[in-house]
Amino acid sequence: MPTEYRQQLTLELPDHFRIQDFLDFHRRDQQALAERVSTNSLTKGLMLSGVPCQLEIGFNADQINVQLTAAKEPDPQSNSLSALAAHMLGLSQPIQQFEQMFSDHPQVGSLLRQNKGLRIPQAASAYEALVWAIIGQQISLTAAISIRRRFIQAAGQLTLNGLYCFPDPDSVSRMDPADIKGCGFSNAKIQALMRLNEWIQATPTLPNTLTTETAKQLNEQLLSIKGIGPWTVSYALLRGFNWLDGSLHGDVAVRRNLQYLLKMETAVDARYTEQWLQPFSPWRALMAAHLWAQQSSSGY
Template identity: 45%
Template sequence: MATHLRCRISLPRSYRPQDILAFHRRDTQEVSERVDDSSLHKGLLWQGVPACLSLRFEPGQAVADLALDGMAPTGSKALLKATVNRMLGLAQDVDAFEQRYSNHPLLGQLISKQAGLRVPVAVTPFEALSWAITGQQISVGAAVSIRRRLIQATQLRHSSGLLCHPGPEEIAGLAPDTLRQAGFSASKTRSLQEISSLLISKQLVLVEDLQADSIEELRERLLAVRGIGPWTVNYTLLRGFGWLDGSLHGDVAVRHGIETLLGTPEKLTEKQAQAWLQAFSPWRALLAAHLWASRSNTAY
């Protein structure tokens, strides 16, 4: 029995829908997401049920429709609204960042060109963590291709035709050779399956409404997993939870963006980039997103 849920979300006047649409448009083969000029359709597992989340942007609001191939689990209506708010970055305090640095000699022009920029967030922290592991030290294009093959390997298809991103149970159930054939290295295969097993056993919990006082605990827990480093953790915190203060100094595109701002011909080391970003806490990850946006849509 199919179930449909709907909610409407008010958007601030400065909201930039194209940032959200561009983030989900990266896979041009559209096996899991379909994007047009004003809407997104995304296949996903909704508490284990194949579903399609459709987001349509209208003046001043976003309309979300969730079509499930089955009964909606208890609490789905409230969870839908919370999920869409998080995906759209509506809790991110971008106004405070822009007010603080609008007259900054290096950041002022950058912020003026990209006023209202928010960071698109994945449907679940696990999807963000999976993407972070996939994207370690490779190009966005290569990561998109590997992600697509991972989704195709599990064949979790919604009635709309879109495939759903697998959850921990599905990934833990794959043979390591299947992940290797999808393009994952041996190290990434091990990390992804270890994370999945930890989540299944509840030894690791990814709570969507992560509070600030729990961030360091989660950071330490993730760093204890072999193959998970600071970039993967901070990227996951940004794309999975909308936390804006992770230092993404390990990101090549971020370092190049800083070099451009500083007008220096010399390449920055990770340590130098980390020291430079520190001055912009608690918005280091939001600044990284501005640097990504200023370069191209090929950054993470």
């Protein structure tokens, strides 16, 4: 019988925290291979310091209960459970400041009130966000979810309780490219993934939050990797680094929802959307998330 490491903590539930948004983000894969979502909790498999771990985040009336379980303790020097939970929940995002700043905006004021408390749920790691962004390039969400599921299964990292973990760079480096192709990756995406892995393994630990300067540097570094373009970078910075100022003007759903918001008869293009989002800096990506969410809470 293997030994079990367990760590628990409790966090205060912020006012107006949109629990359903957080759960919906992790509920996308209905087969629940790596994430299991109940009415008020998430159980997720993830790799920490090379150790398959099971993370549970549960909600009640005024607090968030967090528990990590694994066969052994992950490296305590590089893994903080409180920091991981706060990151995934988006607790550091200055949403009140954003909402106050634009509460009287003639076009979006009512939308912000409708979506009060909206945060951007984060992937468990920057690497997971980057890989997910590569998978999602130029395909439907349904197709991306299917590829992601097969990719996680092919990597074969399991928790003590049999939940699959999203693989870390070391796990992916050990995978045969033919097996990755069998998951549904195109040759171009396989090459982009391999180049990303090489860059990750040659880079110091990636931060979970960015400053304007570090975001600019990271943006340039990622764009230098062949197969990774502006949309992939903006989405990955949003989902993996809590960076709320990426301009998602190239996103089809953002443009469609902007057209809906402005009640325009014709579709808006990327250039128009980029210009429209500019005044919302340094929260352009947060504004884009409000556009996503106006028609579907699970759409962002």
